[in-house]
Amino acid sequence: MWKKTESSSSESVIMFVVIAAPPPPIIAVVVIIFFLGKNRGAGAGSGKSGSGLFAKLALHRMASDLGLNSEQIRMLDFVFKTDQVMDPEKSIASPSLLDRHFKRAYHVIGHTSKSDAELQYRYAVLFSTRNFLESHVSDGLTSTHQLKDDTSLILNHGKGKYDVMVLSTAGEGLAVECPKNALGSPIKLNKGDKISVLLFTKNNKGFSFETNIIGNLNVHGRSALLLAHSNRLKFLSQRRYRRRQIDIASNLYLVYLEGSGKKQHVAVDKRRLTGNIADISVGGCSIKVKVPVKVGAKMKIEFTQGDYKVTALGQVLRANRAGIVTVIYIKFLKISRKSTNIINAYVYEFTDE
Numbered sequence: 001m002w003k004k005t006e007s008s009s010s011e012s013v014i015m016f017v018v019i020a021a022p023p024p025p026i027i028a029v030v031v032i033i034f035f036l037g038k039n040r041g042a043g044a045g046s047g048k049s050g051s052g053l054f055a056k057l058a059l060h061r062m063a064s065d066l067g068l069n070s071e072q073i074r075m076l077d078f079v080f081k082t083d084q085v086m087d088p089e090k091s092i093a094s095p096s097l098l099d100r101h102f103k104r105a106y107h108v109i110g111h112t113s114k115s116d117a118e119l120q121y122r123y124a125v126l127f128s129t130r131n132f133l134e135s136h137v138s139d140g141l142t143s144t145h146q147l148k149d150d151t152s153l154i155l156n157h158g159k160g161k162y163d164v165m166v167l168s169t170a171g172e173g174l175a176v177e178c179p180k181n182a183l184g185s186p187i188k189l190n191k192g193d194k195i196s197v198l199l200f201t202k203n204n205k206g207f208s209f210e211t212n213i214i215g216n217l218n219v220h221g222r223s224a225l226l227l228a229h230s231n232r233l234k235f236l237s238q239r240r241y242r243r244r245q246i247d248i249a250s251n252l253y254l255v256y257l258e259g260s261g262k263k264q265h266v267a268v269d270k271r272r273l274t275g276n277i278a279d280i281s282v283g284g285c286s287i288k289v290k291v292p293v294k295v296g297a298k299m300k301i302e303f304t305q306g307d308y309k310v311t312a313l314g315q316v317l318r319a320n321r322a323g324i325v326t327v328i329y330i331k332f333l334k335i336s337r338k339s340t341n342i343i344n345a346y347v348y349e350f351t352d353e
Helices: 009-020 025-043 053-066 070-082 088-092 095-112 116-136 337-347
Strands: 152-157 160-168 173-177 194-200 206-219 222-228 234-236 244-258 265-268 273-281 284-289 298-305 308-322 325-335
Touching: 053 070, 053 088, 053 116, 070 095, 070 116, 088 095, 095 116, 116 337, 160 222, 173 206, 244 284, 244 337, 273 337, 284 308, 298 325, 298 337, 308 337, 325 337
Parallel strands: none
Antiparallel strands: 152 160, 152 194, 160 173, 173 222, 194 206, 206 222, 206 234, 244 265, 244 273, 244 298, 273 284, 284 325, 298 308, 308 325
């Protein structure tokens, strides 16, 4: 028995033309893509433009241009479908929107995975995708006209590097503080001199641009250097992983090699050190301890996050002494997939109520 379906008159005309008189191959492909895109858009529960096959192809092309691999592209597609995202480009350029979409997908994965192995695998792909976007998307900053007052800049002129603040972006140029030497005296720079500039946003994303000095002026009673605006800001990769402040007790055990030759093996010292983790990412952490720890030492780190115990093998990269406390900075050398997922969920606040 045939099931009757409704269609618009325009669809009927198009279908009639296709059946009655086969069109050239290119037209046929366009018609097929039109209907596939329309049907997929309807299946997603939305009739807005941008849905369907064309939107999916555009998303895949944009994700591929960013450098995501095929597995991460499929995950990004899943994340956007889960939260019914209609403007992927806007979401990719907004960290807060991305976090909302990925948090929603995180909880869906938690409820739909059939085993712990599948759960941890899907979480790992989810976070690898989010971390990649975190370090490769420039937040849409392309011009110095977009900078805010009080943005910190580093001016490179000759062999000198000078920290200055943006005073104003209005008008014909970018007004910044006049650079000063170590004694606090203004440094004389000439009109026309070329300047290389480095800046970091509040999200710790780095940018650089080239400009030149176009004059001097006073801004709010302060002597300022006027730089030519630039519409060619170059995005620089920031930290590979997002970090989050934390204050949680941890146990540390020194790790060393015993024996020699083929009989050499890793041993964990039974003596326990205690400390408090101050910040953390899946790449490492900083820990406050009350005993000296040598730079280069390998350590086993244990702590509890929520209902889970996290364990990692790390190496001390540097240590700073502050009174009776020493802050050690540790790079993780080996950490399980599950522990990585737990840390990522904490850092991105996906498990916070």
